[in-house]
Amino acid sequence: MLSQIKTFLIYLFLMAFSFNLQAQPIAGEISRKQKSSPHIIVEPENNITDILHISQPEESEPNIYFEADELLSNQKDKTIEAKGDVVIRRDNLTVFTDRLIYFQNDDMIMALGNVRLQEPDGATIYSDEVNLTSKLTRAEMNQIKVIMRDESKLWAEHFHKKENDNKIMRYVTYTPCDCCENGQSPLWRIRARKVTHDALNKNMNYNDAFLDVKNVPILYTPFLSHPDPTVKRRSGFVAPKFGRSSYLGTYIQTNYFWNINEHADMLLSPTFTTDKGVLFGGRWRQYFNKGYLKMEGTYLNDDGKNKHQHRGNLFATGRYELNDVWIFKTNIDYASDNLYLKELSLDKDDQAWLTSNLSFERFKNRDYASIEAYYYKLISYDLRVRNFREYERLKYNKPLVVPLIDTEFISEPDAIGSYYKNNFSFASLYHSGGMKSQRATMINSWNLPWTSPFGERYKLVASLKSDAYHVEKYLYNINKKDYEGNPVRIFPQLGIEWRLPFVKATETSRQIIEPVVVGVLAPNGGNKSNKIPNEDSQDVSLEDTNILDLNRYAGYDRNDTGSRISYGFNWNTYGNIMGRTSAFLAQTYQLNKKTSFGTNTQNEGHLSDYVGRIYAAPANYLNLTYRFRLDREDYKLNYSELSARLGTNMLNLYVSYIYLQKNNNASELLSQRKELYTSLRAALTRDWSVSIYNRQDLVRGGGSLEHGGNIIYEDECFSFITTIKKYNSNNPDLDDSYEFNFTFYLKTLGGLGS
Numbered sequence: 001m002l003s004q005i006k007t008f009l010i011y012l013f014l015m016a017f018s019f020n021l022q023a024q025p026i027a028g029e030i031s032r033k034q035k036s037s038p039h040i041i042v043e044p045e046n047n048i049t050d051i052l053h054i055s056q057p058e059e060s061e062p063n064i065y066f067e068a069d070e071l072l073s074n075q076k077d078k079t080i081e082a083k084g085d086v087v088i089r090r091d092n093l094t095v096f097t098d099r100l101i102y103f104q105n106d107d108m109i110m111a112l113g114n115v116r117l118q119e120p121d122g123a124t125i126y127s128d129e130v131n132l133t134s135k136l137t138r139a140e141m142n143q144i145k146v147i148m149r150d151e152s153k154l155w156a157e158h159f160h161k162k163e164n165d166n167k168i169m170r171y172v173t174y175t176p177c178d179c180c181e182n183g184q185s186p187l188w189r190i191r192a193r194k195v196t197h198d199a200l201n202k203n204m205n206y207n208d209a210f211l212d213v214k215n216v217p218i219l220y221t222p223f224l225s226h227p228d229p230t231v232k233r234r235s236g237f238v239a240p241k242f243g244r245s246s247y248l249g250t251y252i253q254t255n256y257f258w259n260i261n262e263h264a265d266m267l268l269s270p271t272f273t274t275d276k277g278v279l280f281g282g283r284w285r286q287y288f289n290k291g292y293l294k295m296e297g298t299y300l301n302d303d304g305k306n307k308h309q310h311r312g313n314l315f316a317t318g319r320y321e322l323n324d325v326w327i328f329k330t331n332i333d334y335a336s337d338n339l340y341l342k343e344l345s346l347d348k349d350d351q352a353w354l355t356s357n358l359s360f361e362r363f364k365n366r367d368y369a370s371i372e373a374y375y376y377k378l379i380s381y382d383l384r385v386r387n388f389r390e391y392e393r394l395k396y397n398k399p400l401v402v403p404l405i406d407t408e409f410i411s412e413p414d415a416i417g418s419y420y421k422n423n424f425s426f427a428s429l430y431h432s433g434g435m436k437s438q439r440a441t442m443i444n445s446w447n448l449p450w451t452s453p454f455g456e457r458y459k460l461v462a463s464l465k466s467d468a469y470h471v472e473k474y475l476y477n478i479n480k481k482d483y484e485g486n487p488v489r490i491f492p493q494l495g496i497e498w499r500l501p502f503v504k505a506t507e508t509s510r511q512i513i514e515p516v517v518v519g520v521l522a523p524n525g526g527n528k529s530n531k532i533p534n535e536d537s538q539d540v541s542l543e544d545t546n547i548l549d550l551n552r553y554a555g556y557d558r559n560d561t562g563s564r565i566s567y568g569f570n571w572n573t574y575g576n577i578m579g580r581t582s583a584f585l586a587q588t589y590q591l592n593k594k595t596s597f598g599t600n601t602q603n604e605g606h607l608s609d610y611v612g613r614i615y616a617a618p619a620n621y622l623n624l625t626y627r628f629r630l631d632r633e634d635y636k637l638n639y640s641e642l643s644a645r646l647g648t649n650m651l652n653l654y655v656s657y658i659y660l661q662k663n664n665n666a667s668e669l670l671s672q673r674k675e676l677y678t679s680l681r682a683a684l685t686r687d688w689s690v691s692i693y694n695r696q697d698l699v700r701g702g703g704s705l706e707h708g709g710n711i712i713y714e715d716e717c718f719s720f721i722t723t724i725k726k727y728n729s730n731n732p733d734l735d736d737s738y739e740f741n742f743t744f745y746l747k748t749l750g751g752l753g754s
Contacts, residue, residue: 065089068100078104086111094118097130108133122149127159138163148229151716152176152748156195167197176747177717185215187718188746192224202228233259238267239750246737247343249275263287276300279344291320291328298344311336313346325364332356338379345739352380366410374401397433399535404428418448425556429535436472437533441465441556459497461550465559466490469532476530487531491559494521495550507576514570516586518548521563524592534558540600541639544613544627547586552597562595564588579619585612587632602661607632621648652681659698674698675705687715704728708739717747 069084080102088095098113109132117125126145132138139161146154153176156169172195177186193208203225211219227234238255245251251273258266264286271279283296297314316332333354335341341349348354354377362369378395405426413419423443430436445463452458467489474483501514536555546552548568551560568586588608590598598604610630617623622645629639640659647653656677679693692709696702708725721743745751 080104106133123147150176150748153179165199167199169195169197175717177715185212187715188213197228202231204228233257233265235259239752241752243741245343245345247276248273248279251279253281276302288320290322291318293318293320298346308337308340311340313340315347322360325362327361327363329359329361330357334377335379341379353378366412367408369407370405372401372404372406374399374404376400397431397435400430400432402428402430416448417450418446421445421447427535427556434473435475435533436470437474437535438470439535439556440468455500457497457499457501461493461495461497463493463495463550464490465493467532467556471531471533474531474533476533483531485531487528489526489528489532489559491526491561492522493550493560495519497548509576510574512570512572514572516548516566516568516570518566520550520560520565522559522561524562524595526561527559527596529558532557540597542588542597542601542603542608542611542629543639544584544586544611547588547608547611558596558600560595560597562590562592562598564590564595575618580615580617582615583612584614585610587611602638603632605632609638610635622646650683654679654681672699687713689714719743719745719747719751 065088066082067085067087068082069086070082072081072083073079074081082100084098086095086097086100088100094117095111096114096116096118097111099111101110101112103109109130111130113128115125115127115130119125124147126147127141127143129142131140133140139159141159142157144156144159146156148154152174155173157171158169160168162168170193172192173189174192175186175189177188179186189212190206191210191212192206194206196205196207197203198205204227206224207222209221209224210217235258236256238257240255241253243251248271251271253269253271256268258268260266264284266285267283269281269283271281273279277300279298279300281296281298283294285295286293293316295314295316297312297316299310299312302309302311313335314332315334316330318328318330320328322328333348333356335354341347356375356377357372359370359372376398378391378398380391403426405424407422407424409422411420421444423441423445425441426439428436428438443463443465445461448458448460450458450460469487471487472482472484476483496519498517499514501512504511504513534557537553537558540553540558542552548566553560566586566588568584570582570584572580572582574580587610590606590608593605598608601608603609609632612628612630614626615624624644624646625642626644627639627641628637630636631638637659638661640657642655642657644655645652646655654677658673658675660673674697676696676698677693678696679691681689681691683689689712690709691712692707694707695705697705704726706725706727708723710721710723712722713720722740723742724738724740726738743751
C-alpha cells in the first residue's frame, strides 16, 4: 500500500512536466471539470525513471488511478499537493483523504484529514494523518482504527511499518463486539501493550495481553501468537473438550489439527478418560479436483466387563466425478456393537440400522444408470428388548447386496408427445444365514400425456414387467423344506389418469379444485410368494403419496396385482400476497377383494381406507401438515401424523405426533407406534433464549423417552449454550441417564465445550 502511494506521487510529479499541467513557481491548479476523463492513468516509463535516477522495476507495476478536486505544484518548496476528495486506486487498494502532500527533498508523503484506506481483504483503516518515509518502506501513524471485513474492530495508539514489511502496533485494543455510542465498554476485548505482525511467517505476536470482560481483566498472558488473517489453515492445537460420563468417567479430549496440504487435513482427537483409558479418535479430509473423501471414527480397547473388548466406529463419505457422465459415491457407517454409539453419545446413536454402500451413477440427457453395493448392521436395542427372537433372526440373517444395478432409459417424445421408458434392475443378495437370491427385472412402458382443449389432463401408461429369479435356501413356511429354483414372472399393467382443474380467482385469493381419477387394469395373483422371497417390498403402507401410483410397492419383489380405480381430489387456495392452504383426499376401489398390496396393508375388501393430507400456512406464524388414514368402515384413524409450528421468533411452539397401527404383515421394526414430540422456544431478549422439549411414548405404558432443554446467549461476538437432557432407555445400563453440556465461544478466537 505504501509503495503504491509513493510510486503514484513520483509519477504524478513527472506528469506535471510531461503534460504541462501548469507546473510553475506559483502554484497551479487543475480542475476536475477541465479533464477529458474523470481520472488519470499513470504508467511507468523508462525515460521518466532515467531522469529521476530511479531504478526500473523488473516487472511493470499496476496502473494507478487518481482523482482530486485540485492539484498544486510548488517548485520553490519542492512539494506537490492534492486537495479535496483525493482518491487513489491501485489494484484492489483504495485511499481516500482530504489532502495529500509529497515533500520531494525529504522523500516524505503526508496524507492529512479523514484518511481512509480500503485494503484488498475488505478491511478499512481510519486515521487523521499518515507519514511515509524511506522510499515508502517505512510508515508512521497515530491513533488508528481498523474495521475488518467481519465487522471486528481494532484500535492502536501508534502504528509503525518497517522496511521488511513487518508492522508494530502499541497499546492495541481488539474486539468483535458492538461498541455503544454512550461510551460503554464492549462485552469482551483483548488489550495488548505491543502487537507485532511477522510478515514473513504470517504470525501475529502479542506482548502483555489481557482478556477483559466488561472492563474486568479475567485472563493475562505475557505472550500470545496466532496466524494472521491471511492464513486460512495451519497446523496446531485446537481448544480441548472435557466432561464426565457414567461410562468413560471424567475425560478430556485434546485436538491437534494437521494441515497436510492445501487440499487435505487431519484432526487427531485422543480422549483421556479415568475409567476406560484412552479413546482414540480422528478425522481425515481430502479434496480433489472432482470430488472429496471424509473419514472419521473412534477406537477403544475396553478391558472391562463389556464382552466387546475392541470397540469402535467408522463413518466415511466420498464423491468423485469420474467423467462427464459417471459419478462414484460411498457412504460407510460402522459400529462394533449396538451400544457403542449410545454409550459414547456419538452421531447416529438413535438409528436402528447402519447402512454402508458404494455406488457408481451415470447421468446423461434423459437416461440414468447406477451400480451399487449395500451392507447392513443392526444396532436397535429397542427391538432386542421388544422381540428378542426377531432381533436375533435379523442380526444373524442380515443381507449383503452386491451388486444392485438399476437403469432407466427414456426416449424422446414423438409427434403426439408419447415416449417409451425402459427400466432394468438386477439384484444379488446374500444372507448370513445361507439364503441367496438373484433377480433380474425388466419393465417396458409406453407413456402418453395429453391435455384436451377443455383443460382435461390425461396420462396413459401401458407396461410389461418381466422377472427372472434364482433362489437358494428360501424358507417360505417353517413347516416346509427350503425352496431352490428359478421362478419367472410376467406382469402386464394398463393405467389411465384423468385430472380436471377448476380455478376461481378473486381480488384477494385464488382457489383450485382438481378431481383425480386413476384406473389400473392388471391380472390377479401371480406373485409366487412361495418361491420368490420378499426382500425389497416388506414394509408397505397405503398413503397419500402412493395411492394414485401405478405400482404402490417401493420395490420389485412384489407386484401390485388386481384391477382398481382410485379417485380423489386436490384443493388449493393461494393468497395474492401470502398464505397457502391445501387438502387432498383419496380412496381406492379394488375389483378383487384380495390383492397383494391390500393384504399386506390390511385393506382386504373392495374399498380401501381413506388417505389424505392437509397443509395450512395462512401466515408466517402458522405452518401445519397433517397426514392420515381413516378406516373405511368406522372412520377410525389407522395412521395419523401431525407436524405443526405455531408462533413467531419471540415465542415458537412445535408439535409432532405420529400414530401407526400395527401391521402383522410388516417388519417388526414397524410395529404399533404412538409418539408425541413437543418443543417450546422463547426469545426472552435480543440475546437470551430458552427452549424445552419432550418426547413421549404413548403406547407401551406411556412415559417420557427423552426430555430436556437449553439456555442460549448469543450476540455478535459471544455465545454460550447450556444443554441438559434425560434419556430413558430399555437398556438398564443407559436408563435414567442425564446428559449435560455447555459451549463457550468467543467470535474469531474459538471456544470450549463439554
